[in-house]
Amino acid sequence: MGTLAHSFEAAGLATVGLSLVRPHIERLHPPRALHCEFPLGRPLGRPDDPAFQRRVLDAAFVLLDRPAGPVLEDFPEVIDDDTEAPLACPVPPRYDPSVPPAVDEARGLRPAWDRARAQLGRTQVGRVVDADGIPEAVAGFVRISEGTPWTEAGLPGDPAAVAMDIRSYYEEAALSLAGHVTGARAAESWLFRWTETGAVLKAARDAMAAVSPPYEHILYLIPVTQE
């Protein structure tokens, strides 16, 4: 975003940016930046907390009053992520032994996902596959983990994008099961450390890496925080 700030300002638009990675901003020297020591993915800090978000915006917009730049200031509050505190969230009991456990699990989470969808009024699932297709997408990764080449596993699209839809499905179900907005990465850690599908995604990534597919197809399958 610092690069864009230079382009916009050169075109006559005043900019103020939120920063999540201070060393980048220190090197980019954008005209005005408010560094927020918040989890990556949450530049306004706290979801469902309009008052907190407003304080962040007020602190950013006040930088527009500075007579000269570059200006780099820090928001005074720090928020850490909860990668090491996985959500304590139940997983569905085994229901249909005729399908792999991960597929059974994905099916079992559907009511929770439906509740989240209704409550939120929108979803992040659907880059490649919608909620109806999630169990079969999980089945595709099961096949990859068992040795099927990823190009023959029946995935409905780019493996990383399909995996992101699966992750969003699980994280949205977790929001419903938890009953509140979780700390950053807590639901992610629940998926990758506690669920059958998380284990399948890791195993599929390992299987793909073993046969050297194009780099980008495995780069974004598993967050670095879950390695």
Add this chain to the structure above:
Amino acid sequence: MREMVAGLPVPEFDDTPFVQPPALQDATVAIVTSAGLLRLGEEPWQEGDSGFRVFGRDERNLIVAHRSTNFDRSGIAADLNVAYPIDRLEEMQAEGVIGAIASRHLSFTGPIMELSTLRLDTGPAAAKLLGEEGVDVVLLTPV
């Protein structure tokens, strides 16, 4: 995670252009995010995509289709405003804190490792679009 990202290369600039905006209560404000926003069913972002997408002021049913998996997604799932604070701007305008909200807002995506197109083409094109909208102030939000 933050430490790993901090080590990625970033461009260097010899100087910093600096525009003095009108008072905020008289300014038109737009959001430009790097969250990789899309409408459901739209063409996905490509690896290294340095283009941008345009969204109306009233649009909320947006997904974050940024290709990187290395940031929290659950916060955005719960509340889009944690990365794209369009509702906060609406409140600020209603209070008279900001003058107006642009009718169009933009999303780029990341990661963009080859920045020439962004600097020479799509960045200036985005600035031109916002300038034609009468935008005075751009709020930049990363993920």
